[in-house]
Amino acid sequence: MQDLHLRWLALVLGGLALSFLAAGLTTRSAAALGWGLAALGGEYAVLFAAQGRALDEAAPVYAAGLVLVAELAFWSVERRIAAWSDPAIAERRLAQLLGVCVGAAAVAALVLVVAAASVGGGLALEAIGVAAAIGALALLGVLVRRTAAGHTRALR
């Protein structure tokens, strides 16, 4: 019964993701795209919980797919000139996108491999893991903030 509820929840999340993505692409809204991607991630989590498996080996594929959706969505809404004015540039970008997806799958696989490694457990290790995650997020936040703050200087 609970499994059925989770599947319905996954369906709702999938519908929400689709709606957000469609709205984001139509209105060129980055926030809507973000919500759509988050909903897609949530749908995966719910589906995974519904299946109740120990470790999902397909997670790298899903991660690559999520990155692909995100990249294509942001490519669609970015301020730009005619994307296909120079086909060679568009081809290079598509190749680069493919590389990013392969890289994303590799990173996700690496995370899974590390998670599956039997290095014992315990509170200390868990605390280190939490601290590492928080540290990584903080570092990311600092990097983003420094860049987003922006500064202007004369180039020539």
Added chain:
Amino acid sequence: MSHAATAKLRVYPVLAAAGLVAALALGRPELAALAAPFAVLVAVGLALAKPPELRLYVELDRERQLEGRDVVVDLELAARRPVERLELLFRMPPGLETGAPNPRLIRLAFDEQPEIQLPIRCLHWGAYELGEVLWRSRDVFGLVAFEGLIREPHALKVYPRGETLQRLLRPLETQAFSGNQVARQRGEGIEFADLRPFTSGDRVRRVNWRATARRGVPWVNEAHPERNSDVVIFLDTFAEARRADLGTLDLGVRAAAALATHYLEEKDRVGLVAFGGVLNWLTVSSGMTQLYRIVDSLLDAEILLSYAWKDLNVIPPRTLPPRALVIALSPLLDERAVSALIDLRGRGFDLAVIELSPFPFVDEGETETERLAYRLWRLRREALRSRYAALGVPIVEWREGVPMEAVVEEVRAFRRHARVVRA
């Protein structure tokens, strides 16, 4: 140069954070596996994001061009590091347009200096400044957008297109210097004028031997000398009627440039008076240098709104030399210009008015009142024309599309048939 975070940079870290927090909360590494690529993408992208440090060299294939023709702009780009996607917008002032893609997207490889040729069509006369390029590039993952403006200013002068003129309007009186115009006076020249008895001091080569043989006493030929003339182009810049792409001032500038070109080719001396909110003048002179002076001065002609009353007294006297032909180019919309022209005639100048017709630029109106006002306005203009004609001033209406030749011929016809009025 400025840089700004793209939408991706605002969303990806949030997704990564949400995934990692969820992974920690639920104890599921799969969620961390979903979030990790976004975190890595942001970290690597920001580490690699560097401004492209562009250099741009702009070159025009010519600095002067005629209206309606093309100028080619060469853009040479260089950057210290490769730029995957560079968007370039060559800023185009109104009056110029390009058929080439603008903005355009290019890729700058390492140590590459691509050249871009941009053909530009000169739609409207004027003095322009070209060489502003707006550029935008993104880092390899599109997280940070760099934008900048590069200025490499180059002046471009677009001269008004010429009008074909077979015959010019000739002044009633010529000047003292030699030129291409047959003077009314008699003297040394080629054109035969008359016969007269030989007097002391006459050259033998002037003796008409046939007439001498017939009369038994020496008779000599008299000739009309070839002289130059002074022409002053009087451009009214007080007011104009215009629509988006064309106005009476444009017509006036084109006509003035064409007239100056043709008169100077005939070795006449030409001057210019731009009479309006700002007074601009050039004293009469001849030669190619004067042509460039006049055309450059015409490029600066513009309508500046002014309520100050101006009359001929503000014009330096030597700008209007005696016995000069004054060709006025005016839409006759401003009372000051109308009065100044009548005053010119009153001072004895040989005056011809080319009326730059404002009618094609004015709508008749939709309501009955508007149409009535329009008809009254037209009647007033007719009355004004009659006033000029009564003073012996030829006045001819000129519209776009009508050849200048026809206008000049109409003035010639007026002068041929009208009674000359001495003021």
